[in-house]
Every structure is written in C-alpha cells, then in structure tokens.
Amino acid sequence: MIGYLQLENGRTFEGTLFGKVEDVTGEVVFNTGMTGYQELMTDPSYYGQIVTMTYPLIGNYGINLEDLESDRPKITGLIVRERAKHPSNFRCEMDLDSYLKYSGVTGLEGIDTRALTKVIRDHGTMRGVITTRMLTDTQLKQRLDSYDNGDAVRQVTARESYTLEGAGVHVAIMDFGIKNNILRSFQAKGCKVTVFPATASWQEVLQVRPDGIFLSNGPGDPKDCREILENVKELVERKPTIGICLGHQLIALALGGDTQKLAFGHRGSNHPVKDLGRDRVFITSQNHGYVVKDVPESMEVTHISMNDGSIEGLRHKDKPIFTVQFHPEASPGPSDSDYIFEQFMTLLEEVEQGA
Numbered sequence: 263m264i265g266y267l268q269l270e271n272g273r274t275f276e277g278t279l280f281g282k283v284e285d286v287t288g289e290v291v292f293n294t295g296m297t298g299y300q301e302l303m304t305d306p307s308y309y310g311q312i313v314t315m316t317y318p319l320i321g322n323y324g325i326n327l328e329d330l331e332s333d334r335p336k337i338t339g340l341i342v343r344e345r346a347k348h349p350s351n352f353r354c355e356m357d358l359d360s361y362l363k364y365s366g367v368t369g370l371e372g373i374d375t376r377a378l379t380k381v382i383r384d385h386g387t388m389r390g391v392i393t394t395r396m397l398t399d400t401q402l403k404q405r406l407d408s409y410d411n412g413d414a415v416r417q418v419t420a421r422e423s424y425t426l427e428g429a430g431v432h433v434a435i436m437d438f439g440i441k442n443n444i445l446r447s448f449q450a451k452g453c454k455v456t457v458f459p460a461t462a463s464w465q466e467v468l469q470v471r472p473d474g475i476f477l478s479n480g481p482g483d484p485k486d487c488r489e490i491l492e493n494v495k496e497l498v499e500r501k502p503t504i505g506i507c508l509g510h511q512l513i514a515l516a517l518g519g520d521t522q523k524l525a526f527g528h529r530g531s532n533h534p535v536k537d538l539g540r541d542r543v544f545i546t547s548q549n550h551g552y553v554v555k556d557v558p559e560s561m562e563v564t565h566i567s568m569n570d571g572s573i574e575g576l577r578h579k580d581k582p583i584f585t586v587q588f589h590p591e592a593s594p595g596p597s598d599s600d601y602i603f604e605q606f607m608t609l610l611e612e613v614e615q616g617a
C-alpha cells in the first residue's frame with residue numbers, strides 16, 4: 263500500500279507502507295548506523311520519533327529477541343530505502359515487517375533516504391507524518407500541532423522500582439527510559455542495582471542506601487523534566503553520581519548550566535569523541551537531539567565531539583560527579599567507551615576509601 267511522508271516544511275516523499283499500516287506523527291530524525299536497527303528501535307530515547315536509516319538496506323539480519331533494548335519498539339515510525347525481505351542470520355527469529363506488525367509500529371520503505379537526510383541536515387530536525395493518503399496543508403498543520411512529546415519520560419519509565427542482585431557495589435538507577443545494556447553493563451561489573459521510576463523522590467532513592475547514583479538516558483527535552491530536576495539537585499549533593507545522555511543534560515541543568523537543541527542531532531554508531539584527559543579519541547554510539555550549551559561553574563568539560571566540537575562529557579570540580587553525552591553501553595555500536603563504567607566503579611571505591 264502506498265504511503266507518504268509529509269514534512270513540516272511541505273516536502274513530501276512517496277513510498278510503500280509496511281509494519282502496522284496507520285497514520286502516525288512524530289519528530290523526523292536520521293540515524294547513520296549501518297546496523298543496530300533493532301537496538302535503536304527499542305531504545306526508549308527515541309520515543310515519539312520517526313527514524314530514517316541512512317544505510318540503504320535495513321532488516322537483512324532480521325530480528326532476534328535477545329538484543330532488544332527494552333520490552334518493545336519505542337519509535338513511532340521507521341523509514342528505510344529498502345527493507346530486506348529475506349533476512350539471513352543464525353540468530354534471526356522474525357523479519358522486520360513481522361516485528362513491526364506484531365508491535366504496532368508503522369514503516370515506510372522505498373524512500374530516497376539520502377534526499378530526506380539532506381533535507382533534515384539543511385533545515386534541521388522537523389515534525390512529520392506518515393500517512394496513507396496525502397493531507398491538505400490545513401490537515402497537516404492540525405496533525406503536527408497536536409504532536410506533543412512533553413511527557414515522554416513518564417511514558418517510558420519503569421512503573422515500579424525493582425532490584426537486580428549482585429555481590430558488588432549498590433547503584434541506584436533513575437530510569438528515565440533506560441536501555442537494557444546499561445543494566446547488563448552494571449551487572450557485568452558485579453553491581454547490585456535498584457531501578458527507580460523517574461517519579462521517585464530523592465528520599466525514596468536514598469532509603470535503599472546506595473553507594474552511588476546513575477541517571478539514565480531518556481527521551482525528549484531535558485527542560486521538560488522540571489520535577490525530576492528538583493530530585494537530581496538533591497541527589498547529586500549527597501551521593502557519587504554518573505549521568506548518561508539525558509542524565510548528563512539533567513545534571514548540567516540542575517547545577518546551573520543550560521542546554522539547547524541541536525540542528526539535526528547526533529544519532530549513529532561512529533561518532534568520534536575526544537577524551538581530553540586521556541588525549542585519545544574514542545568511537546562512540548550516540549542518540550541525542552539536545553546538548554549542554556553552558557557548563558555549570560562548578561563543572562569542567564572532559565569530552566568533546568570531533569564532528570562539531572560540542573560538549574560530550576563533564577566532571578564536577580570538587581564532588582564525585584561525572585557525566586557523558588554519548589552511550590558507553592553501546593548497543594548498537596562499538597564498546598570502546600565501556601571504560602566509563604570502570605571509571606564510575608573506581609570513583610565509588612575512592613569515595614568509600616576516603617570515607
């Protein structure tokens with residue numbers, strides 16, 4: 263069945279629908295990874311977004327149910343140049359189309375994704391609809407105006423707190439839309455983790471007497487997380503804390519810094535980031551549309567993007583707090599920056615010994 267992508271700026275692309283055939287509205291973003299489509303579709307940070315893959319053939323190794331980053335896809339729509347109809351991989355359990363149908367996500371194939379990516383790169387990320395019939399300008403405007411992703415974190419956070427046992431240090435995790443591989447990364451280091459919904463108060467979190475706090479990745483604009491910010495302010499004062507992506511942005515805001523929206527974001531598996539302390543460049547996995555613009559006075563920059571010079575990591579000058587904008591847990595992407603988890607473990611040990 264024929265389907266259309268209609269963008270906020272009036273550009274229209276025609277293709278063929280797959281997955282669940284339904285009209286959807288979202289923010290249209292592009293991801294440059296050649297692989298990793300199932301991880302990114304299920305990464306809760308993409309909640310409310312229509313993702314276009316720049317790599318032209320998607321679905322060729324199918325879907326397996328082990329590499330999902332959350333219980334189900336969190337994207338609103340998926341746009342590809344060509345959908346692989348005959349996946350081949352020893353771990354493949356179903357094809358992309360069946361998975362999207364099963365989980366109720368709309369796909370659009372046969373799109374000139376290079377042209378679409380150029381539009382987003384030149385004009386910035388914008389809203390769009392995938393639709394079964396062309397909308398008039400007024401209808402399109404109405405649909406786009408009804409799009410609101412302001413409560414994205416609430417939609418994807420855990421409903422209740424839970425604990426995963428481990429013999430090592432105890433990390434309290436604030437789940438703003440956490441990826442499974444972050445939990446796996448902490449477990450691989452032997453940690454016990456207690457995961458809290460984003461709505462948990464700082465008192466509830468401290469009640470489990472954690473050794474450290476982890477602020478997760480998550481969808482949307484960090485400035486929409488007003489109540490969470492109040493909790494973050496209290497937590498960072500009291501415990502060693504690490505923040506990743508949305509967690510990084512929230513710490514910056516909580517300590518008096520500022521964030522802004524990037525023109526078209528960083529989404530892909532090969533973003534070079536310089537660790538200024540180590541004087542080394544790491545290839546990182548990224549997925550963000552916002553960035554820290556003004557660094558809080560109490561913090562300093564530890565990492566920068568080699569692509570656009572934007573801030574990729576911060577450290578507190580006196581307190582045991584540090585943050586990164588990229589994804590050290592990878593999935594998808596290279597695991598070069600797993601050392602960030604090690605660094606947090608070392609920090610917790612140092613605090614423990616100093617206490």
Ligand SMILES: NC(=O)CC[C@H](N)C(=O)O
Nearest residue numbers: 479480507508550551552
């Ligand atoms: N992966 C993330 O945590 C993304 C953070 C935030 N939602 C952004 O787009 O910048």
